[in-house]
Amino acid sequence: MKVNRNGQAKILTPQERELLLTQGFLSQRDRALNELCYYTACRISEARQARYTDIFDGDKVRDTIVIRKCITKGKQATRCIPTHPKLVPSLEKYIQDSRELIKIKQIIGQWDYKSLHCGQVFDSEHKIICPKCAAYDITTAGMGRDKQMYKCKSCLYRFQTKTAFVDHPELRDTIIRLGVYNSMSYGFLFMNPNNPYLFPGAEGKGCLALKTASEIFMNGCKRVNVVGASTHSWRRTALTEINKAGVPLRVIQNISGHTRLTHLQKYLEVSREEIEQAVLVLP
Numbered sequence: 706m707k708v709n710r711n712g713q714a715k716i717l718t719p720q721e722r723e724l725l726l727t728q729g730f731l732s733q734r735d736r737a738l739n740e741l742c743y744y745t746a747c748r749i750s751e752a753r754q755a756r757y758t759d760i761f762d763g764d765k766v767r768d769t770i771v772i773r774k775c776i777t778k779g780k781q782a783t784r785c786i787p788t789h790p791k792l793v794p795s796l797e798k799y800i801q802d803s804r805e806l807i808k809i810k811q812i813i814g815q816w817d818y819k820s821l822h823c824g825q826v827f828d829s830e831h832k833i834i835c836p837k838c839a840a841y842d843i844t845t846a847g848m849g850r851d852k853q854m855y856k857c858k859s860c861l862y863r864f865q866t867k868t869a870f871v872d873h874p875e876l877r878d879t880i881i882r883l884g885v886y887n888s889m890s891y892g893f894l895f896m897n898p899n900n901p902y903l904f905p906g907a908e909g910k911g912c913l914a915l916k917t918a919s920e921i922f923m924n925g926c927k928r929v930n931v932v933g934a935s936t937h938s939w940r941r942t943a944l945t946e947i948n949k950a951g952v953p954l955r956v957i958q959n960i961s962g963h964t965r966l967t968h969l970q971k972y973l974e975v976s977r978e979e980i981e982q983a984v985l986v987l988p
Contacts, residue, residue: 842859
């Protein structure tokens with residue numbers, strides 16, 4: 706178990722793995738990113754730098770996922786991993802959700818969590834009301850991003866009258882369902898046609914930052930109360946489970962990309978129960 710960045714990443718139990726993938730992550734991007742780590746046993750740095758064409762041929766998920774040499778640790782060699790059947794629908798849904806999200810962003814521009822969870826800015830007579838407490842006692846409060854800000858004297862909430870969902874409140878539920886709360890920091894796929902990465906960074910530029918990818922995982926762990934895990938837990942868990950299934954080490958080495966079997970063996974965890982069963986084999 707990892708404590709304060711010390712020790713090896715925790716091996717996830719089947720229950721923890723299921724909780725994380727079904728309830729831990731808010732958006733399909735975050736699920737797809739973490740499932741890619743698990744079902745290919747790749748590092749988070751390799752997953753976040755994956756290119757669209759490494760995994761997709763047009764809109765179709767490839768039969769083999771390519772992890773390019775230039776993004777591997779030590780730049781040792783390119784790995785080609787057969788695509789796990791359970792990974793395919795997750796990646797396809799990520800593409801589907803991404804297209805829906807980019808259409809919404811083109812309509813309403815930027816939004817944040819306040820836009821999603823506050824009420825109307827205007828009443829039926831088009832008078833300004835506080836979107837947080839619905840009070841009418843409103844005053845101006847300077848400018849923000851070249852737009853007039855208003856302040857509620859009752860709850861002190863500051864807001865703009867031209868917030869993201871004023872003209873399109875019907876899109877609010879779609880955004881909440883898709884799990885994207887802040888469009889200013891979310892990396893939109895298809896936003897920049899010249900960006901080759903499957904998981905773009907903020908504003909569609911470059912690839913997802915390592916810090917952001919780690920925060921996505923840790924926040925997911927907090928939601929489902931998984932303790933002691935890190936992004937590397939996916940890799941250790943996958944390789945350990947493959948090993949327990951009786952797959953030869955040389956085959957696992959081709960999946961993991963380790964240059965030496967001794968390095969791979971450090972990843973593979975042996976449980977107390979397995980040790981006890983091994984001892985009981987003795988006549």
